[in-house]
Amino acid sequence: MPSETGKAIEIKGLTKFYGTNRGIDDVSFDVKKGEIFGFLGPNGAGKSTTIRCLLGLIQPTGGSAAILGCDIVKGHREIMRRIGYMPSETQFYPSMKVSEVIRFAADVRGTECREEAAKLCERLKVDTKKRIEELSLGNRKKVGIVCAMQHKPELFIFDEPTSGLDPLIQSEFFELVREYNAQGATCFLSSHVLSEVRKYCGRAAIIREGRLIACDTIENLAHTSAKFVRLSGVSELSLEGMSNVERQPDGMEFVYSGDIKALLTALSGCEVKDVSIEEPSLEDVFMQYYD
Numbered sequence: 702m703p704s705e706t707g708k709a710i711e712i713k714g715l716t717k718f719y720g721t722n723r724g725i726d727d728v729s730f731d732v733k734k735g736e737i738f739g740f741l742g743p744n745g746a747g748k749s750t751t752i753r754c755l756l757g758l759i760q761p762t763g764g765s766a767a768i769l770g771c772d773i774v775k776g777h778r779e780i781m782r783r784i785g786y787m788p789s790e791t792q793f794y795p796s797m798k799v800s801e802v803i804r805f806a807a808d809v810r811g812t813e814c815r816e817e818a819a820k821l822c823e824r825l826k827v828d829t830k831k832r833i834e835e836l837s838l839g840n841r842k843k844v845g846i847v848c849a850m851q852h853k854p855e856l857f858i859f860d861e862p863t864s865g866l867d868p869l870i871q872s873e874f875f876e877l878v879r880e881y882n883a884q885g886a887t888c889f890l891s892s893h894v895l896s897e898v899r900k901y902c903g904r905a906a907i908i909r910e911g912r913l914i915a916c917d918t919i920e921n922l923a924h925t926s927a928k929f930v931r932l933s934g935v936s937e938l939s940l941e942g943m944s945n946v947e948r949q950p951d952g953m954e955f956v957y958s959g960d961i962k963a964l965l966t967a968l969s970g971c972e973v974k975d976v977s978i979e980e981p982s983l984e985d986v987f988m989q990y991y992d
Contacts, residue, residue, distance in 0.1 A: 709734045709856050709887040710755065714764035717750050723911045724750040727764070730906045730916045732889055737882055739898035739905030739919075740891040743991050747911040748891045749789060752860050756786060769855060782810065785854040789861040789891075791845035795834035799827060799844055806848040814851040821847045824873055838865040846874060853881065857888045863897065875901055895984050899923075907990045914990055927958035927989065929981040934974030940967055945988050956985045 710732035717724035725747040732738040742748050754761045755768060757777040766773045768780045793802050803822075807814040822829055825843045833841065842865050849857060857878070863871045878888050878901065892898055898905050899919060906916040915922055932938070933952040942959020952974075957964055961978075968976065 707734055708732065708767075709736075710738075710766070710768055710889060712751075712755070712764070712766040715751065715754055715761055715766050716763035717754055717759065718762045724762075725754070725908070725911045728908065728911075728913045729764075730913060732887065733904075734887050735882070735885060736904060737878065737888040737890065737902050739902035740889060740908070741893065741895070741898055741905050741987065741990075742908040743893055746908045748893075748908060749860055750911075751908070752786075752858060752891060756781070756784075756858070783854055784856045784858055785849035785852065786858045787845045787849040787860065787862050789864070791841050793833045793841070793844065796832060798830065798832050799836070800829040802833060802844060803829065803847055803851065807851060810852055812852045817853060818847055818851040821850055821877070824877065825870060839867060839870070842866055843870065846877075850877065850881065853884075853886070855886060857881065857886060858891075859888070860891045861893070862890070863892070863894065895987050899983050907987070909991060922990075923983050923986050925958070925981065925986050925989070927956050927981055927986065928961070928978050929985060930955055930957050930964070931977040932968075932973060933976070935968070935971045938967060938971070940964060945985055956981050956989060958989065 708731045712731065713729050715728045716726050728747070728751060740748055740751070750759070753759045755766055755773055757773055757780070769783055771779045773780065797805070803818050807818065821827070825846060827840070827843050827847060833844070836844070842862070846862065849859070863874060866874065882888055890898065890902060902919060904916070904918050905922060907914050907922070931952070931954040936948050936953050938953065940957070940959055940963060942957050943955045944958070946953065946955040
């Protein structure tokens, strides 16, 4: 049953409180079908809580959401049939062999996936003969990727998928994501690794302390009038608009989004040996959202 809205995920005012403790508060955004969408935020920002609400693993306190046109409460079974989900921490029965876990995941869905699973295991270098209890964190992650991808779902939901993977496997994972995406699949990628989102996603939402603070194209999110400032001979400076301040023995550097005239006026009263003002990196821009 294809989504009639053309949106893979629609979230409206989604809220989750644990007693009096905030999980997420009034989160709203959407993910278009066929896109690779990033969900950014520091650890503890509310990324996993949002995903668990979407998947029906926990019940939201308020708001609503739909996945592939299905309400997350009423259409839970249909949603789980049509998506591939990989949690940030993969847990399997420790005594089972990898091959048994992968087959079990396929059988639960009632889907014949042996050919696709074999391809994924080869690409990701998964040893199917070992038992789960013998695997490192990175190798358990790889098994989780195979279980999430082998049935070629319409929508992938990945929560911090590359933590624990070596760089070569990370690259192979994203190549697989691109291949499935080229075949029409949508990918929702939750991450705190800015370089991943910058390289592979067209749009992203940024969450901080349980609240959505931005949702736009990567290009628009990265657009800023802020400047990266590096000073030599000055180690103490306090101005409105300074962020990401780092001090070195001979100076300091920071991102500055305030009035450039105020900066120059402040520096005129300092014993500056050298000054550099340039465009900030994308990482510096995104850290402003975090801060």
